[in-house]
Amino acid sequence: MNLARQTDADATPLDEAARAAWLYYVGGKTQDHIAKELGISRQRAQRLVSKAVAEGMIHFRLEHRLASCLELEATLKRKHGLELCRVAPSLGEGTDPTLGIATVTASEMERLLGSPDPIVMALGTGRTLRAAAEELPRMHCQHHKLVSLNGNISPDGTASFYDVIMRIADKVRAPHYPMPLPVVAASPKERDMFHALEPIQRTMKLARQANVTFVGVGQMDDSAPLLQDGFLSQAELLNMQQAGAIGEICGWIFDESGRYFNFGPNLRAAGVRVEPKQGNLAVAAAAGATKVNALRAAISGGIVNGLITDEPTARHILEK
Amino acid sequence: MNLARQTDADATPLDEAARAAWLYYVGGKTQDHIAKELGISRQRAQRLVSKAVAEGMIHFRLEHRLASCLELEATLKRKHGLELCRVAPSLGEGTDPTLGIATVTASEMERLLGSPDPIVMALGTGRTLRAAAEELPRMHCQHHKLVSLNGNISPDGTASFYDVIMRIADKVRAPHYPMPLPVVAASPKERDMFHALEPIQRTMKLARQANVTFVGVGQMDDSAPLLQDGFLSQAELLNMQQAGAIGEICGWIFDESGRYFNFGPNLRAAGVRVEPKQGNLAVAAAAGATKVNALRAAISGGIVNGLITDEPTARHILEK
């Protein structure tokens, strides 16, 4: 009953954590039991299990769609003419909804990447997509292509933490085309200089041909991600708010009808502008009270024809 | 903070279980918390969570390969010339290893079914594969084909519980070709009558062309599955044991060198005989001390060129 000898062979501490988590979740054993079996203290067993969870080694997947979520999905699809809609069960009003929609977004990505026909998947940036990347399983998708819609270079030259495409490409082993660009350039002139570069032109062309596009959605209230990440000054934000700015996708700002502005920071937006396209799928993944208006605008303006959100947000979007 | 209103919309009790499990595993909340949020008693919350687990709604997946398992896999591949080898971490000597190898088998099937090129996957029957079917996620595999290697009709005419192909086809939405046959016919003559039927001939032909084959392995000791399921009499079993029978795949009995017998019950075996084939993959999924000899024989005889097992079994197979 004692596996201590075998455990010795485990080189890394992560291995130990993985083994403990395996015994706990797959084997359904108590941590006490595991501790005895591995010849360690109970405390250590518990630390290993929670470490495995914290490191994201263990993934939970719910194989059951809730009736109430299905209903919201159907209503949203019908009322807004969406091609795709997924509603994650609420995690409770007090909890960050990112985790829930990340899980669901990952499962949709997995489904689409499972396609036998080669697809081009375009990806935005942001917290939500980044979290979804963590939830993706390992896959072998050599026949698909991943392409970035925008860069993730901050005004100070550092790369933002919320890089998505590299993480996803790493997980699913697909050829990938990142975009070495700022989200919003310093000036229209700088933007044009970037766009004049041949490799960037090629990547942008590929991104515009994407069959499937996943993007996050930024709100334009005082907590706007564009402000927080330093792409917009306080003054510019105020200006755009007064001009009726509601939301932003890949740095491109739009109003409550989902129409892009043709002035202000949009003249410097460096990434690909997500546009309504026939036959293709453009999915917005976002949740939270602050995002409701931006999501509603993006949907009604046809910037996206797919939506992944959570229950409370879905309800908010539906109630006028 | 109270979602009770929303919960009312949940029609089925399974929905409630799913929601509780979602909050517990994905949301990481305590059952106390969940109970308050859903407006139910803590007991009920705990019952719902364990129900969701029992119903197999929630799946655990470990995204980390243990060094010691990788090592066993490498050694087995090298020493026995295997194309594919996966070793699941042990669940402890006292525990049924089926769950562990089922999880790993499912993930290998998922990987293979994720292929963009159409494949034909042939499937045996048995407890292990049946358990693997439960662990498979939902997929859309219209471009692949699933085909059964043998039937699952008992001598008394009832279908055995361990039907695999229908379950898997249901999960992955692939065209499937079951085999309406007994595992072992009552007589060679009956077997030939079955085989004369045109639709059965077609299915068997397809099964023989399979790119990938997954089978369980039966031992031929006194606990032989063929005996337990009533396909073999006690006397026949004894006969075959004395003739040197070690194991069985799809009802076809072989000796310790992995050579099929050409007498006895094999003259009545109704399913497709798994054979060494160039370029194709035939994977045996089995674990446990009783299966070691059968596995070793099947591998060394080249009946299979792939193996999915657990750590203790892998060690046993390797030690001479």
Added chain:
DNA sequence: CAAGCATTTGAGCATATGCTCATGTAGTGA
């Protein structure tokens, strides 16, 4: 309508889990 059966419920309790803190230990630099 009522008795009988089966299933569901929550209270109470035993067990399992996770957190904190005091102590230990290994690695680092003077």
Added chain:
DNA sequence: TCACTACATGAGCATATGCTCAAATGCTTG
């Protein structure tokens, strides 16, 4: 070699989980 830092360990305790049992509820059948 000796402090010093940083991280690892296990004891003890607070909390969370899961099991048992008796009461309640609903459903079937005479």
